[in-house]
Amino acid sequence: MKSLFLSFLSSGFTGAATTQFIRKIRFVNATCILLILFTHILAIFHFSRGEGYLAILDSLIVIIFVVIIIFLRISKHLEAASSLLLLLLINISQFLLITNTISGFAIIWIFSFPIVAFLLKNEFQALIWCAAEFLGLFAICILVSIGLTTTSYALTELFIISIGFFLFSLLTKYLVGTSRVGEEVLMRKSNELYKSNMQLAQEVRERKDTELTLKQENVRDEAIFSSIGEGMIVVDQDFIIVMVNKAAKDLLGISEEHLKGKIFFDKIHFWSEDKKKIPRGQDIITESFHSKSIQNTNKFYLGKNPEDTIPVALIVSPILLYQKAVGGVITFRDISQEKAIDRMKTEFISLASHQLRTPLTAMKWFLEMLLSGDLGQLSDEQKKYIQNISDSNEKEIALVNSLLNISRIESGRIIIEPVPTQLNTLIQQGADEQKVPLETKKQKLSLILDESLPEVPLDTRMIHEVVMNLLTNAIKYTPEEGSIVVSTDHDDKNILLKVTDTGYGIPEKEKGRIFERFFRASNITKIVTDGSGLGLYLVKKIIDASDGTIELESKEGEGTEFTITLPRDGMKGKRGEAKLT
Amino acid sequence: MKKVLVIEDDKNLLPIFKKQLGEHFNVKIATTGDEGLDLATSFEPDFIILDLILPGSKSGMHVLMELKGLAKTSPIPVMVLTNLEGQTQLALENGAVKCLIKADTTFKSIVETIKEFVDTKRE
Numbered sequence: 268m269k270s271l272f273l274s275f276l277s278s279g280f281t282g283a284a285t286t287q288f289i290r291k292i293r294f295v296n297a298t299c300i301l302l303i304l305f306t307h308i309l310a311i312f313h314f315s316r317g318e319g320y321l322a323i324l325d326s327l328i329v330i331i332f333v334v335i336i337i338f339l340r341i342s343k344h345l346e347a348a349s350s351l352l353l354l355l356l357i358n359i360s361q362f363l364l365i366t367n368t369i370s371g372f373a374i375i376w377i378f379s380f381p382i383v384a385f386l387l388k389n390e391f392q393a394l395i396w397c398a399a400e401f402l403g404l405f406a407i408c409i410l411v412s413i414g415l416t417t418t419s420y421a422l423t424e425l426f427i428i429s430i431g432f433f434l435f436s437l438l439t440k441y442l443v444g445t446s447r448v449g450e451e452v453l454m455r456k457s458n459e460l461y462k463s464n465m466q467l468a469q470e471v472r473e474r475k476d477t478e479l480t481l482k483q484e485n486v487r488d489e490a491i492f493s494s495i496g497e498g499m500i501v502v503d504q505d506f507i508i509v510m511v512n513k514a515a516k517d518l519l520g521i522s523e524e525h526l527k528g529k530i531f532f533d534k535i536h537f538w539s540e541d542k543k544k545i546p547r548g549q550d551i552i553t554e555s556f557h558s559k560s561i562q563n564t565n566k567f568y569l570g571k572n573p574e575d576t577i578p579v580a581l582i583v584s585p586i587l588l589y590q591k592a593v594g595g596v597i598t599f600r601d602i603s604q605e606k607a608i609d610r611m612k613t614e615f616i617s618l619a620s621h622q623l624r625t626p627l628t629a630m631k632w633f634l635e636m637l638l639s640g641d642l643g644q645l646s647d648e649q650k651k652y653i654q655n656i657s658d659s660n661e662k663e664i665a666l667v668n669s670l671l672n673i674s675r676i677e678s679g680r681i682i683i684e685p686v687p688t689q690l691n692t693l694i695q696q697g698a699d700e701q702k703v704p705l706e707t708k709k710q711k712l713s714l715i716l717d718e719s720l721p722e723v724p725l726d727t728r729m730i731h732e733v734v735m736n737l738l739t740n741a742i743k744y745t746p747e748e749g750s751i752v753v754s755t756d757h758d759d760k761n762i763l764l765k766v767t768d769t770g771y772g773i774p775e776k777e778k779g780r781i782f783e784r785f786f787r788a789s790n791i792t793k794i795v796t797d798g799s800g801l802g803l804y805l806v807k808k809i810i811d812a813s814d815g816t817i818e819l820e821s822k823e824g825e826g827t828e829f830t831i832t833l834p835r836d837g838m839k840g841k842r843g844e845a846k847l848t
Numbered sequence: 849m850k851k852v853l854v855i856e857d858d859k860n861l862l863p864i865f866k867k868q869l870g871e872h873f874n875v876k877i878a879t880t881g882d883e884g885l886d887l888a889t890s891f892e893p894d895f896i897i898l899d900l901i902l903p904g905s906k907s908g909m910h911v912l913m914e915l916k917g918l919a920k921t922s923p924i925p926v927m928v929l930t931n932l933e934g935q936t937q938l939a940l941e942n943g944a945v946k947c948l949i950k951a952d953t954t955f956k957s958i959v960e961t962i963k964e965f966v967d968t969k970r971e
Contacts, residue, residue, distance in 0.1 A: 617934050621901065624931035628950040629860040635955050636864065664951045671933070682937060845933045848952055 288345060294386055295339055295348055299332040306332070321366070331355055349387035353396050356380055361403045364425075365418055377404070377432055381439040390440065397436040404429040497600040498579075501586075504593050506531040506552065518577060518601055519569065531597075538568040538576050555583040556592040566679075569599060578606045609678060616674040623667050630660045668848045669801045672732075673784070675845055676808045683812065683841040685724035690762060690833075691716045693727065694753055697734040701742060708747045715754035723762055724837030728847040729809045736802040737766040737829055743798070744791055745770030745826070761815075761832040772823040781819065782807040790823060809847075813838045849874045850966045853893035855884035855911060856929075857902050861950075865897075868955050873962070881906030885914055888921045894966050897958075900930040900939065909935060909942065916943040925965045929958065 310325030332355070339348040360380060363373035380400050384393040408425045410416045418425065492499065498515035502508055511526045519526075519535060526534055531552065537545035545567065547553065555562040563582040570576030579599040586594040634657040636642055638650065645653065675681040698712055705712055734753075741751045749769040756763040773781055773788050780786050785800040792798075810817045814834050821827040852873040854865045862877055869875045876891050878884035881902045888896060896915065900908035908928065915921045928939040928947045936947040946961060 617932065621931045624949075624951040625858060626860070628931060629858070629864075631951065632861065632864045632868075632955045636868065639956075641868070667951070680934070843937075845936060848933065848949060 291345055291349070291387060292339060292343070295345065295352055296336055298352065298383060299336045303329050303332045324362075328355065328359065345387075353380075353384055353387065356383060357396075357400050357403055360400065361407060364404070364407060364420070364428075365416060374428065377428060378435055381432075381436040385439050385443040390443065393443075394436070394440060397432075397439075401429065401433055401436065404432055497598050500526070500531070500535075500597045502531050502552070502595050502597065504556075504591075508534070509594065515599070518579075518599070519571070520575070521571065534571070535569060536571065538570060538573055540566065540568065540578075542568075542573040542576070544573070551581060552583050552595060552597060555585050555595060559585050559587055559590070559592055561585075565602060578602050580605075613674055613678045613680070616670060620667050620671045620674075624664070627660055627664050627667070631657070631664065634660060666799055666801075669799060669805060671845075672805055672847050673801060673808065675843070675847070676805070676812060680844040681812070681841070682843040682846045683726045683729070683838055684846070685726050685838040685840050687722040687837075688725040688727050688730065689720065689722050690725070690730065690755055690764060691718075691720055693731050693734050694755065694764075697731065697738050698753070700735070701738055704739075704742050705751075708742060708745075708749075710742060710745060710748065711750040713750065713752045715752060717755045717757055717763075720755050720757050720762060721835065723833065723835055725813075725833070726838055726847070729813070729838075730833075732847055733806050733809050733831065734764070736806045737764075737831075740802060741766055741768040741770065741827075743795055744768070749826075757835070760835055762835060764831040764833070765828060767826065767828040769826040772825050772827055773819070773821040774823050778819065778821060782817075850895065851876070851891060851893040852895045852897065852962060852966075853878065853884065853887050853891055854897045855879075855881070855902065855908070856897065856899045858899070864955060868959065869962075872959060873966075880904040881908070881911040884911055888915055888924065889918070893924060895962050896924055896926045897929050897962075898926050898944070900928060900932050900935055909939065912939060912942050912944060927961060927965070929953070 306325050306328045310322045310329070313319075313321035313325055331351075335348050335351050335355075338344065338351075342348075356376065357380070360373060360376035363376055377400070381393070381397050384396040384400075387393075388396060404425070407416070407418070408422065408429055411418060411422050411425060420428065492510065493513045495512055496514055498518045499510075499512040500508055500515050501510035508526050508529055508531055511523055516523055516526070521534065532547050532550075537550045539545060551562040551564055551567070561582065561584045563580070565578075565580045567579060567581055568576035569579045569581075578601070580602045582598045584596045584598075585592040586596065634653060637645065637653050638657065672681075694714060694716065698714060701712070738751070738753065745751060745768045751769075752765070752767045754765045754767075756765075771788075771791050771794060774790055777786075777788050781788065782803050783800075784804045786804075787798055787800045807817055810831060810833075816832045818830045819827060820830075850873050852869055852875050854862075854869070854875060855878045856862065856865065857879045859879075862879075865877060866875060873895075876887055876893070878887050879902075881904055884896075884898070884902075885906070887893070898908050898912060902908050902911070906914075908930065912926060912928070915924065915926060922943075925945040926943065928936065928944045929950055930936070930947070931950050933947075933949055936949075939947050945965060948958065948961070
């Protein structure tokens with residue numbers, strides 16, 4: 268029963284302050300309407316009993332109730348409306364008590380008063396209102412006791428009603444107080460709920476915002492992806508195509524539905540220059556996945572069938588997650604034009620070198636005739652000058668040969684013919700060939716050769732070129748009376764060649780550029796004017812083609828050391844158009 | 849005296865061939881491929897020096913293939929002497945006994961090479 272009453276009481280106080288206010292307004296409204304109905308019935312009752320003045324009073328009360336409702340609706344002034352209502356209730360209850368219209372009816376009015384008061388007002392105000400009602404009741408008791416008025420209730424009954432009212436007021440206060448605790452808990456809970464509701468709403472809003480941003484970013488990313496000029500295909504770890512951009516579809520001439528979700532190798536094949544299919548496993552995608560590193564190449568052709576291929580520059584980057592390749596990004600671009608230009612360049616170099624060589628040949632042979640005395644004996648002076656011309660001519664021929672060699676290596680047309688070779692022998696030969704310049708510059712050449720150096724398959728022309736370049740450079744860029752050491756060594760995997768000199772060295776900041784084509788270190792261009800800047804470039808190209816490495820250590824003014832490693836498996840043979848000259 | 853046919857169009861080089869080879873061999877010069885093929889059958893040389901770049905319809909490679917295709921001329925050793933080395937490998941595959949790059953070869957070594965082959969043939 269108490270809980271029912273409590274819930275009834277607390278129902279007006281639950282929720283936030285606003286909700287509480289609205290509920291109170293509703294309560295005043297509902298109370299007024301109930302009272303209007305009741306007073307109306309009372310007015311009819313009074314009228315039927317011939318008590319006209321009471322019926323008019325009832326109607327007035329009805330009007331007052333209507334006024335309260337209208338006032339409340341218009342002004343939303345709850346305090347005033349509720350005070351008016353309570354005032355009216357006090358008067359009605361006392362009026363009913365005195366007039367004794369319907370027996371026991373006044374009791375209902377009186378005992379409902381604290382409930383209404385505590386519902387409408389705060390505790391203190393409600394107590395004051397109850398005190399006012401109690402004083403009213405007490406005043407009636409006094410009036411009855413001194414005989415100024417009469418009621419249907421005996422004085423004792425009136426006292427009991429008054430005391431009962433007093434006690435009921437206290438009970439209501441207590442119950443409301445208890446309910447306030449509940450109310451506070453409820454308020455707190457409600458506030459918490461409200462807060463979490465707001466938070467939730469905020470989160471939903473944020474999520475929606477994030478979704479929108481993500482969607483926009485997605486659209487933007489897709490636009491960027493499809494606008495990339497180079498073909499781009501993303502595959503997962505099973506080589507299934509996940510994404511394809513427009514350039515890729517256009518380059519391959521395959522629609523997206525024929526690519527997306529399909530295994531890369533089922534749809535796209537790699538071909539060699541001579542239209543041979545590259546077996547799966549030897550392609551750079553697999554290689555990149557295995558090595559977990561970025562791979563790139565220009566040597567493959569891409570296409571569905573051998574008749575319909577395009578030469579491409581390929582870059583494969585593995586997508587690594589926890590050190591595992593979970594996919595890859597394949598980027599490629601059509602290099603048909605570059606290939607054509609390269610072909611034209613090669614043809615040009617080939618033709619130009621032929622044209623350059625023809626007059627050089629005539630000079631070479633005529634100078635040879637002159638020097639041999641076949642055309643009559645020359646004076647010593649004549650012989651000396653003719654020899655100068657011949658030397659210059661030989662340099663010119665060597666330069667043309669260098670250009671040709673580079674052109675051949677760069678275009679991959681070089682023939683590589685490895686034969687079992689003793690590197691020590693090549694070094695010895697090179698050293699013998701350089702005896703004259705060594706003596707001229709009074710330089711000391713020491714050979715520290717590994718006697719147990721194994722024979723390794725090498726292209727002797729190419730490696731001879733490497734040895735000669737390093738040796739002639741060392742002689743050229745080491746001052747007179749300097750020393751040069753050439754040494755060999757080997758381990759399980761590689762054979763090693765070291766050329767060390769006490770020469771001019773390479774400036775620190777130029778070390779990175781020393782293998783560039785036509786590059787000559789700034790410190791030596793002033794000392795040794797003669798040089799094409801092609802020697803070390805060629806050396807590097809040869810070592811690269813041999814799967815070897817070349818490193819240098821150098822200190823300006825102190826000397827340089829070149830270290831070359833060549834795999835013990837040796838060089839791999841290769842067909843081509845021409846050998847190194 | 850052994851006969852050497854030189855198929856070469858560079859007029860600047862011809863005097864050397866005539867003079868230097870003439871001292872050791874009976875030399876005839878052809879400046880086009882067709883002329884070379886005619887002389888190869890009529891002159892019946894013991895050795896042929898062939899340039900790869902020749903004027904006219906027949907390149908040196910054509911001439912080499914025709915020489916090797918004819919029963920009469922196929923045994924004659926042909927040495928390709930050129931500055932165009934892109935085709936030296938092909939020339940060897942087509943039956944040339946040797947391929948030398950002019951600019952890298954002294955005339956003395958040319959004479960020695962011819963002697964080597966002509967002597968070998970005689971043996």
